[in-house]
Amino acid sequence: MDGQGAGLRNQAGDAPADDTGNVTATAGAGRPALAGTGATDGRDLAAMTQVLDVLCPMHLLLSQAGEVLHAGPTLARLRPHTRLNGARFLDLFEVTRPRQIAGWDDLLGLQGKMLRLTFRDQPMTDFKGCLALSDQGIVLNLSFGISILAALRDYALTSADFAVTDMTVELLYLVEAKSAAMEESRKLNLRLRGAMVAAEAQALTDTLTGLANRRALEQRLERLAYGRDGFALMHLDLDHFKAVNDTLGHAAGDHVLRHVATILSEETRSGDTVARVGGG
């Protein structure tokens, strides 16, 4: 099998580009699927793998017996130290879905169905796959699917590793672009939260009643205490307020506080300070 693998590569290089299409057309007619038995015209295979290498750089061409005849360039790059050509497919990969695959023969009936595969050795990359039968062999096209981010961690992939029409590169662009935008939004949220905390810390108003709060009162008292003018300080406590809260609920209690605040504001002069210092 090793010999055949090497031979295929040579023939791929030798085949003149302008007559390969012609050869494929004549050889394709009525020939049974015999790839891997040595009976297939090597030029057919070479022409086919040339096309597949361009359009499906992550394909495997397999013999009827389940041996690798050819691996697409990207797939080969994932296992630079493994000889893929000639290896048995099921020695390289484990089929994880469908689950009831017992052996190679079970796979042959799954043309066009979605397969899930995993490399048996490290790194154990997951793949999505789909196989199709042809005269030259069984074509199994692979993609990273959703495991692309793990694959990027394990292999140094570039856009040249993907087919021109593959959306993976655009997908990765989107992932990075959205992460960058999300990061900016996250920073904005942090800054806004910081600003809100700072604003709250500096606030001088009691949010429930609109009166001055304890901090405002302390500032006012400090100014008055250091001033020369006399001043009066009156401390009010609302009798039975706790009973309102306990029997009628906190909404009623809040209403009482707001009403008292309105009365106090109306009954004092514009230069006076009315503050709510208790927690309610």
Add this chain to the structure above:
Amino acid sequence: MHGLINRAIQCFVTDMHGAAIWNDVARAAQLHGAGIEAMLDHDPLLTGRVLDATCQRLCRPRAEVLEDIGTYLVSHPNVEALRRLLRFGGEDFSDFLCSLDDLPERARLAVADLDLPVLEMHELAHDRYRLRCLTGAPYRQDGGFSGFGSVMMGVLRAMADDYGALVVLDHGAPEPGCEVIEIALVACDYSEGRRFELGRKAG
């Protein structure tokens, strides 16, 4: 103007010239608060005010400052994310040049309300390109992006470096509402350039 564009100016001044200079600029441009929020929209006149203040503080002409901003955006480590996003445009520099047609669309994919001017890349020969930046009326109904061509000049210069390409860039004859950059691609693989892999951590 989108906050990101204003934010780019702030980051450029801060990273290249220091926070003290930015504070001077912010004061001169009558910015309130700590700075510019990148993801929020701002008064369209703000960008012009900030740019004027920057040029005045640095004592340099606007076109030069704008070109430096373009270079900064793709070469400074603090904005590495942007360089990477641009490198998704293509395998080599000529691929990248052709990807600029999609730049406003790519920007919109990332930030839906970021509306960059339309860019048209004309391939005059295999080594000569012309970039038309449709920055003002009649192409745009809003205040326009006067000077965006200068920013692109800086971006192209830095990206050529990033790809390892040797290019000669020139301002072409401007047309109404359109800034023109003439690009001569001397060598696509002049130097090694910087590596770019699709995964951020790989390699």
